[in-house]
Amino acid sequence: METFSFLLSTITIMLSILQATSISTNEIFFKCLSDHSKTPNPVSDVIYTRSNNSFSTILNMHIQNKRFKAATTAKPLAIVTAQCESHVQTTILCAKSNGIQIRIRSGGHDTEGLSYVSDVPYIVLDLFPLHSVDVDISSATTWVQAGATLGQLYYHIYEKSKVHAFPAGVCTSLGTGGHFSGGGYGNLMRKYGLSVDNIIDAKIVDVNGNILDRKSMGEDLFWAIRGGGGASFGVILSWKIKLVLVPAKVTIFTVNKFVEDGAADVLYKWQEVAPNLDEDLFIRVEHSVVDGTKGGKKKVKVAFIGEFLGTIDKLLPLVSKSFPELGLRKSDCIEMPWINSTLYWDRIPIGTPLETLLTTPKEPMTIYFKSKSDYIKKPIPKNDLYAIWDKFIESKSMIMQWNPYGGKMAKIPSSATPFPHRAGNLFKIQYFLIWTEDGDKANNHYLNISRSFYNLMAPYASKSPRETFLNYRDTDIGANYPSNTTSKDIAKTYGSKYFKENFDRLVNVKTMVDPLNFFRYEQSIPTKSGY
Numbered sequence: 001m002e003t004f005s006f007l008l009s010t011i012t013i014m015l016s017i018l019q020a021t022s023i024s025t026n027e028i029f030f031k032c033l034s035d036h037s038k039t040p041n042p043v044s045d046v047i048y049t050r051s052n053n054s055f056s057t058i059l060n061m062h063i064q065n066k067r068f069k070a071a072t073t074a075k076p077l078a079i080v081t082a083q084c085e086s087h088v089q090t091t092i093l094c095a096k097s098n099g100i101q102i103r104i105r106s107g108g109h110d111t112e113g114l115s116y117v118s119d120v121p122y123i124v125l126d127l128f129p130l131h132s133v134d135v136d137i138s139s140a141t142t143w144v145q146a147g148a149t150l151g152q153l154y155y156h157i158y159e160k161s162k163v164h165a166f167p168a169g170v171c172t173s174l175g176t177g178g179h180f181s182g183g184g185y186g187n188l189m190r191k192y193g194l195s196v197d198n199i200i201d202a203k204i205v206d207v208n209g210n211i212l213d214r215k216s217m218g219e220d221l222f223w224a225i226r227g228g229g230g231a232s233f234g235v236i237l238s239w240k241i242k243l244v245l246v247p248a249k250v251t252i253f254t255v256n257k258f259v260e261d262g263a264a265d266v267l268y269k270w271q272e273v274a275p276n277l278d279e280d281l282f283i284r285v286e287h288s289v290v291d292g293t294k295g296g297k298k299k300v301k302v303a304f305i306g307e308f309l310g311t312i313d314k315l316l317p318l319v320s321k322s323f324p325e326l327g328l329r330k331s332d333c334i335e336m337p338w339i340n341s342t343l344y345w346d347r348i349p350i351g352t353p354l355e356t357l358l359t360t361p362k363e364p365m366t367i368y369f370k371s372k373s374d375y376i377k378k379p380i381p382k383n384d385l386y387a388i389w390d391k392f393i394e395s396k397s398m399i400m401q402w403n404p405y406g407g408k409m410a411k412i413p414s415s416a417t418p419f420p421h422r423a424g425n426l427f428k429i430q431y432f433l434i435w436t437e438d439g440d441k442a443n444n445h446y447l448n449i450s451r452s453f454y455n456l457m458a459p460y461a462s463k464s465p466r467e468t469f470l471n472y473r474d475t476d477i478g479a480n481y482p483s484n485t486t487s488k489d490i491a492k493t494y495g496s497k498y499f500k501e502n503f504d505r506l507v508n509v510k511t512m513v514d515p516l517n518f519f520r521y522e523q524s525i526p527t528k529s530g531y
Helices: 002-018 025-035 055-061 085-097 150-160 176-181 219-225 263-276 312-322 336-346 355-356 380-397 438-457 488-513
Strands: 047-049 079-080 101-105 122-126 133-136 143-145 197-205 233-243 250-257 283-289 297-309 333-336 370-377 398-404 427-433
Touching: 025 047, 047 143, 055 079, 085 101, 085 133, 085 233, 085 312, 085 380, 085 488, 101 176, 101 233, 133 150, 133 233, 133 312, 143 150, 143 427, 150 176, 150 336, 150 355, 176 233, 197 355, 219 488, 233 250, 250 263, 250 312, 250 336, 263 283, 263 297, 263 380, 263 398, 283 380, 297 380, 297 488, 312 333, 312 438, 333 336, 336 355, 398 438, 427 438
Parallel strands: 079 122, 101 122
Antiparallel strands: 047 079, 133 143, 143 233, 197 233, 250 297, 250 333, 283 297, 283 398, 370 427, 398 427
């Protein structure tokens, strides 16, 4: 800490001299980075400015949503691809002293691009080079850096143990930095809760450039970064996680239903039983639009995708007793090690080498998308499902996922972490609309479709507030533009939807650790003075 206190003092002195000249803020910032680069890992070696030939490649490599790759989209002054902790520390101090915003990116799956786009001068701090995974099976713990993907985490756990796992998402290219700090939601949650429920320590760089662990940051900040979004409070460097046990073989299955197969009857029953099934069983329902059998007419496919922490012989009698309407057969089921099931959930063909989990995207994504979410507390009436599906077909390319609650999720208090969506929910819905057409006209068209369908679902969603999942970022529910301003009403609107009664505590923590609100973005946690 003493080293970076000295660095901060020298930066302040340097600024007082440079600001008396005509040197621009950008030049001062880059000079600051250069002056305080240290061998053997100078930060100057990992800076990509707009004049660098690799700038666009590095920027686009971790932009998963093509909506934010347009030529007219604001670009950062520079990208810092941090390869060690000191790069993060120096970047924070130089940006802070020059009034330049930092956007913090790990996997780049931010559905609204807030981790790499801003409407004020900014830089992108890329954490993807920080991707080490240190597994200690003797203590069933792992330190994982923020830039590591879920696939990398899962693979390295598997290297050390075939009966350990970690509860997190099914998209294996997600970065652990953002995924965990927003909650970390996956198919082990009914058995073990969310990622944040299994995090036991963390390292974060605060606004003063200090590296803090759980003991030095204190329990309030440690509480806040586990579900409150780490980017409001500092830069997450790494997480210490507690591994969980899984059997040597798990069972996965998919059962597809259509209207003519009685999909409405099965889905209505699923709403009643899915949250009350054995904790070892997770059954997601995925709705998609597919071609019908006549004249190109579209219809809805309702896929019941399940994972059971056990063998087929144990699963079949359980489902036959609790959910016979599903009609699950032995031929629908496949037994495999848990690590192989992570590929299955990520739509990677069975038989694909496990080393695929270690790969990171080399080519930019080529799709546009918009995500929204809801929490459902009462079953949607069966007759209403038909009207919902009729509207759903009009979207043509929407995917709607219903994820069951119950189990461990109903046992953890809503105040245990900032993630408040616990007991009382039957399931969570993600609305994920995809399109490939370029241009503002297409974007506006599909965004309107997304909003229209979301409005249609309002009668069935949670009320006062209509709750939303932070990791499915949605600026339609409120955002501060420009991002260097904070509206009390807007912050309260999105804050209550994401965090409910936990929002006020997050504001208190923010005020304590970042009183001048340096770490901010369009939906960040405000300070009391900004709220």
